[in-house]
Amino acid sequence: MPSEAVQEYTVAQGRAKSFYARYARKEELQHQTHYCPGCGHGIIHKMLARAIDELDVQDRTILIGPVGCSVFTYYYFDVGNVQAAHGRAPAVATAMKRSRPGSIVISYQGDGDLSAIGAAEILHAANRGENISVIFVNNAIYSMTGGQVAPTTLIGQKSTTTPEGRRAANEGYPLHVSELLATLEAPVYIERVGLGDNKQIAQATRAIRRAVEDQARGLGFSLVEVLAPCPTIWKMNPVDAQRWVRDVMEKTFPLGVFRDHTKEAALRPASQPAPALDEIPRLLGLAEEDLPTGNGCMLARETNVDLQVRIAGFGGQGVLLLGEVLAEAGLVAGLEVSWLPSYGPEMRSGTSNCHVRLSSQPVDSPLVSVPSVLVAMNEPSLCKFDLTVRRGGWVIYNGDTFPGDCMRDGVHVLALPFTRLADELGDPRAANMVMLGALLEIDGVLPQASIDAALHRLVKNPRWIELDERALARGRELLKDALRRGSLAKEPCAEA
Ligand SMILES: Cc1ncc(C[n+]2csc(CCOP(=O)(O)OP(=O)(O)O)c2C)c(N)n1
Ligand code: SF4
CATH class of the missing domain: 3.40.50.970 (Thiamin diphosphate (ThDP)-binding fold, Pyr/PP domains)
Incomplete structure (x- = not known):
């Protein structure tokens, strides 16, 4: 028979302090x-x-x-x-x-x-x-x-x-x-x-x-x-x-x-702090003359920049280099940047795209799911990413005409045969730089000096540097022309 006396219990081990008192469940x-x-x-x-x-x-x-x-x-x-x-x-x-x-x-x-x-x-x-x-x-x-x-x-x-x-x-x-x-x-x-x-x-x-x-x-x-x-x-x-x-x-x-190895272990040194922004050009080995002056680093950092770009095309079209030059220029200008490449298994002619972010704030994610600018170097890339562009954003498309079924409201469109235009400059492979020139003209935040510095850093062949500089300038002109003619978007854009 169990005793009728009330038994007293002491809790030997209560709830650990590091546990919540109540679980936030249903x-x-x-x-x-x-x-x-x-x-x-x-x-x-x-x-x-x-x-x-x-x-x-x-x-x-x-x-x-x-x-x-x-x-x-x-x-x-x-x-x-x-x-x-x-x-x-x-x-x-x-x-x-x-x-x-x-x-x-x-x-x-x-x-x-x-x-x-x-x-x-x-x-x-x-x-x-x-x-x-x-x-x-x-x-x-x-x-x-x-x-x-x-x-x-x-x-x-x-x-x-x-x-x-x-x-x-x-x-x-x-x-x-x-x-x-x-x-x-x-x-x-x-x-x-x-x-x-x-x-x-x-x-x-x-x-x-x-x-x-x-x-x-x-x-x-x-x-x-x-x-x-x-x-x-x-x-x-x-x-x-x-x-x-x-x-x-x-x-x-x-x-x-x-x-x-607890006994033998020396204290692990704290990891090195990230370099200060001003230190970065020196660490990257950029010479004094490569650095922007006047409206350079400080200006870019003080501006409220949040440029989110998706660049897509076939492997071999220079998609990744376009993104790299843009990101590098942002870095030289003192912005927070990220460049995230993404490509298919094929080395050439497979699809390739990259995400670039330039921001005056630390970049929270390198993924660009809703770009402010899409640079589509071919039609499949346009079809794939066109609908992701944010309202008021831009599509720069490498093609004679913009496919009707990709047309949408509220997005600016610059559709030109960039490959042919680059060919006229001396090499169709410079199409990526012509398109980058147009993009830079749209955004207008990056000082020319930072773009020049980025180009010299990433492109080593002087023949290509010279051609790319002309290609960038041509891209800027094309965008200005289109703006002058008001021929950018088929549909008017509310935020324009
Ligand atoms: C990227 C990804 N792949 C697969 C899954 C599916 N998934 C959920 S739990 C799990 C296995 C977990 O096993 P284990 O680590 O042994 O944990 P346990 O459930 O045994 O505690 C998998 C494969 C997922 N959530 N994310
Ligand atoms: S199935 Fe149940 S017992 Fe197995 S690990 Fe998950 S919670 Fe634990």
Whole structure:
């Protein structure tokens, strides 16, 4: 018979301070996490939150959340949270740590995330010895997506994509990430732990704390691989899943410390700060006479510039060079710039396009999805990107006539046979520079001196420099002519 006396309980371990008191989930789900019973993620979250508490770094911790079952880390941890694209957490962590060296940056990743799509990222972050802590949750499967084979799936283990079990001949051998990374020189601390029983859990708790502590001490790259149960996808009850970690997984993935340079590690020097804008011309090796004077750097920086350009055409038409000259000129003029090339697999005659941004503010994303100017060097590129141009923007098109089905309201159009016009100047391949000349005339922000400096920097052959200068000047004239004749847009443009 149970005693009728009211039993008093003391809570031995309350909620870690680094967890939110309430999960920002739907009202009816606030009482539970989104993890299945017996899931390793919940246990590891708790260890990590405790480590953050004990080291008193909550206020400066940035947790990079992954793609996978633990995608919702930001529901639980009351720290700075950042969500990274699949496998990219180490790159994001690198940027965070370098730009905020005083922060504690933790990359939390599953085995699909870290060892499949993100294999290159983790390898290079470890090889650079980034001063970050990586928590690598190895449950030997892609769980969130329903149980596909992962690089860490055991030989013989069934998955939806290996229904008869993983075979070395087909899927290769389980990837030993900790051992692999321990062959690199830079990492300071690498350990594999498990959640297979209480003893293992106690060791895992210590290891996770240490990985965070090493970073706080400025020592360098640490990674803790945690063998973790996924009862749901393994189709086991939580108790059997925990046993499977200890009795089966551990045979393939032995626990232990694979790297411990904590004692010998010198403090990792803080990464070099980015050079000041005024320093950039010197670092780029630009001579004094290349630099703009008068209305140069300062003017461009003080102007409110936000030019977003998409340049597209066939490979070999000079699409990327056009973008590079524009971006380089922006750089010389003291603007924030980005240049992002994108091309097909073919070396020549494949499609090619690039995104260029020039801004008086730091560029948030190098992608130009809604350009203010589209430079379309052929018809397929025009058809592909025409509809993306923002209202009030410009389309500079290399063609005798503008295809009727691409016509749209509210966009200025300059359609001319730029290749033929360049041919008249001496070489049809200078069409890109004629088009750039027109673009520069539209925008009018960049000082001529910055364009000249960019051209001399990027084009080495004097014959081409001379031809490109004429091509740029011709492009400017063509735009001015068209403006004078009022022949720019078939449809009047409200913002004109
Ligand atoms: C670029 C991209 N490719 C594929 C996916 C689909 N996807 C979501 S989670 C996941 C696997 C995650 O597995 P793992 O890292 O092991 O985490 P777990 O779910 O086991 O915790 C994949 C492939 C995606 N979200 N993004
Ligand atoms: S499917 Fe597996 S990894 Fe995902 S929450 Fe459930 S137990 Fe955890």
